[in-house]
Amino acid sequence: MAQLFPKSANYLAPASIAALVLVAGGAVGSLLALDYAGFNQRRGETVEQPVPFSHEHHVAGLGIDCRYCHTAVEKSASAGVPPTSTCYNCHKIVWNEAPMLEPVRSSYRTGQPIEWNKVHDLPDFTYFNHSIHVAKGMGCATCHGPVHQMRLMRSAQPLQMRWCLECHRNPEKFIRPKEEIYNMTWKAKDQETLGRELVEKYKVRPPAEITSCGTCHR
């Protein structure tokens, strides 16, 4: 009876095992890479919205302050998404016939809320509080990126725990004066020195404390 396996099979067998390890490892590695890159969190993707609201236009173009719409940001965990009536304050006068804004008008008319698609979505076991970050000198742009350049909203940062901890471990690298919180373009001349000063001034808790689990998980 002829040999079923040629001699070369002796080399193929371990080679295939090695290949398998490589392929499996590569697969796991690329999946991890996707996760690290923020693919799973839809980082950097613009999200379709019922009304194509442009932060670029409203923030950079018109110079509206963040807090005109996100009214709860200094007082609550949630920054607050504006009610239809906030949109309507202006749009009953300007662009009041634009077809693009029909969902706003119809919402105001019927009392049915506009359903926006969430862009920044933390896991349900993580409790983030806007008000304390704003009070301690965290600027909007630090986490939300250059919102004034975004036509449609996208998530600029991965919002993963690893990313959160970068700042919770080294707040001085990101902290800014309270007057500049809502400034989209602010940049420190010497972040290192200023940061250390501000951490002291704003009494930011030491990294050990703000990295303990109960700070965000409960």
Place this chain on the structure above:
Amino acid sequence: MSRRIEGAETSMSLPTLRPEPLDDLPAGPAHFPLDLAEIRERLRTRQGPAFWRGIEELADDARFREFLATEYPRHASDWDESLDRGFSRRRFLELGMASMALAGMTACTRQPVEKIVPYVKQPEEILPGVPLFFATAMTVGGFAQPLLAESHEGRPTKVEGNPEHPASLGGATAVAQASVLGLYDPDRLKVPTKLGILDTWPHLVTELQAAAKAQKQIEGAGLRILTETVTSPTLGAQMKAVLTAFPKAKWHQWESAGRDAVRAGARIAFGQPAETRYELGAADVVVALDSDFLALGPDSVRNAKAFSARRRLVGGSKEMSRFFAVEVSPTPTGTLADHRLPLRASAFPAFAEALAAELGLAGFARPSGLDEKALKFAGTAARDLKAAAGRSVVVAGDFAPAEVHAAAHAMNEALGNVGKTVFVTDPAEAAPVDQLASLADLVADVKKGEVQVLLVVGGNPVYDAPSDLAFGETLLKAGLRVHLTAYPDETSRYCQWVVPMAHFLEAWSDVRSLDGTAAIVQPLVEPLYDGKSAHELLSVLLDETPRKGYDVVKEHWKSARPGEADFEAFWRKSLHDGVVPGTASAAKVLPVRTAEVAQALAAAATAAAARPSDLEGVFRPDPSLLDGRFANNGWLQELPKPLSKLTWDNAAIVSPNTAQKLGLQNEDVVKVTSNGKSVELPVLIQPGQAADVVTLHLGFGRVHAGRVGNGVGGDVGPLRTTGAPWVAAVTLAKTGARSPLAHTQQHFRMEGREIVRVMSLPEYVKDPAKAKGHGLPPKDVSLFQPGWEYKENAWGLSVDLGSCFGCNACVVACQSENNIPIVGKEQVGRNREMHWIRVDQYYEGTDLENPEVHHQPLMCQHCEMAPCEVVCPVAATVHGAEGLNEMAYNRCVGTRYCSNNCPYHVRRFNFFEYNGEREKEPVLKMLANPDVTVRSRGVMEKCTFCIQRINRARIVAEREGRAIRDGEIRTACQQTCPADAIVFGNINDPAAKVTKLRDEPRTYWLLEELNTRPRTTYMAKVTNPNPDVEAG
């Protein structure tokens, strides 16, 4: 017939909520046959620790020891095929391997896009993410339980006591805490039905108004309205208006666990209706005659606040009141007694006579037929009462005979207590009547065919009326029958029209507390379904166009307060505070007709002696479900009842010697027969129970309660008759069957170590630090980081064992605050209850028939040297920077090592998707506290010291640039505790209340020999028995 409501009940299944038969459950402690004679002997000659948790422990059976050997006894951690039929071990392993292989992939799912739904017009006061609190009140048994309800963007999630209202002072009961679950109960009646077919409110209005028109012709001769006890001023006024518009109509009232005896007692004593309230804070001696005044009844929270304050030994005080309790069945209140006497129900008139005679009241003779022990007890109590004349109270319980109430009035008057510790006022009720007679009157009228229109406004008389009235069958003889009810219940089946009743968090109303103080019942949401209030139903009879509840209530107060200069301001302030100013009843001085009282009491004592029975059946409302109105509330069903620690069941409760006499064992099913009717119940042997008495709890055996309450326990209602609503002669017969009970008394046991510490007042005066042990743990170590020093906040909790009487309010408050699921009877039987705080109970003493009872609330101790943390392989439970022992649920992989290593047994594991009900029933999603993670299967959890409340307060304080103030954070258990037994705070702050309590000499910590250094400390209980009495 797809529109029928009935069909809907069976189409959905709620496996974890429905109590399963426990036939295939392995033997638990209650299954072991007990030799009570041997136990008694063992107890007498016992060495070592004086405390015991239950009779099984005393039996020291080998099987019982084995039962305790594992952390979750009863094979709790085994795979059990009975749970999931057709699911084999092999299949489990297959799936296990497959899920291992796929485990890495779960992180690779892309997050789904969620929606943000903002307001259209945002109400001014609402900030998304910041809860608002509104004052309101719950009505239980007709009386107010004043509350503050927490609202998250318009969604009520939690209630707290209203500190402004004298009937709450910030505390709330277990049933009040569970009321939020009732709001979101998916089994509630959702739309009006006529003959079981869905119908509409306008249709009912048309029909009812046509009937009312016909009644108008005959002055309402055929109109009857049956309500529960009514203290609501608005409803009272509406009823009055109905009776004016229909002069021949009649208003009946019925409350199954009602206070007929209290009303009748006042009538005997004063010749007119009157209400009594107590100032226990001013009482040096309290004698309770079958009264559970701390845990049950309209004024329980106020009583508990005052009573515990009077007995709390802090700040060097060496004075406390002395409390005598005489009771049939042990109650939470009785467990605080310094002297306690178990007594048959029929002997109470004789005992009251003896007490009055000992006090030297004219006309009261020393009765015959009272045993030596009882007479001696009465003598001691009388001596102490006399010594504290003007500073003492005699309290008669709501279900004690009327004559005993009258005697209590006479004794309080003779002792000069009236106006000092006892206040007599006009009743808060709109129309106090003898409800039993009122109901019987209605039945007689129905039988005569006189009733053409009957409105049953709330209540469930078909289920809970005395059986000899045959209320259900009789009801069918009435003409148009309309039932306003929260659930389609037993009574609804006998009515053509069934109208959903709005929950108190959905509808406008008002209600008074025992002292008369009115509160406006303010809704927090629009009715979830088509619910209507009693006011709206009565408005159909009174107004051409039925008015909204808001208008009815507000207009009532407008007409009741014509003197208010600015009514709108008055109204807004009443709503805001939850108290209507100037409504408390003024104290009156009514002379007691002592001769009549003595005569009535002697007659009652003679009558009781003339009807001797071998065995007395005593009916009592269930401590959790009351008269059965909360039968469909899973939180209350699963709440371990005080003393028996029973869940999901009722039992025939007997004393050890009665069990021995009748040859009964725990869980033996017996047939309880009275007046030719019988009910089968399992036996539960309860130390402290009076001999020859069977306690039977109302509220069980419901057939139309809902998916949770149906078929739980046995209905003892058939044994109750109009002649004997509270006590009846019964016989017990063994059926030979056994029925497992799921009780938690032996769960998480502590191996007989010195956990609970008790001393007497003289011992305390001699050496206040007797119970202290080695003192507070040093603060030099922390598991957080090597050498970590708590500079600012270090959280700690102090629990006063002397105040706790085991009412369970904390358990439900914690459940509501922390999204804790219920698990069902079968899982409780496996020790898998999820309560983060439990109230342990210890017996003390050598008398099996009357031991002392001590309670100990136990939650995570937040140890500095936490044994759980060091064994977690994934660092899911770690130390926080302020000393909390924190849980990161998303890290937990469910090894349960932490739980195995916890000496306090306070960790709870999600063996199943207990929270799955929230997914299946969308309405239950509204119940959850949004600030606390909802845990899923395979995750360990435990008390967090309400970390969400700590974080909320910390963020506010940091924003304002200040330290957290003492008292700013209150844990859920602390906030609701009617006895103020729990105090939370920063132990680094020397001025904080908790620090002061920790420095008290009574303070000790649990299991100090293990060096776990808990942040939770306990204060030893101090009792104040009369030093002249040896025992008893």
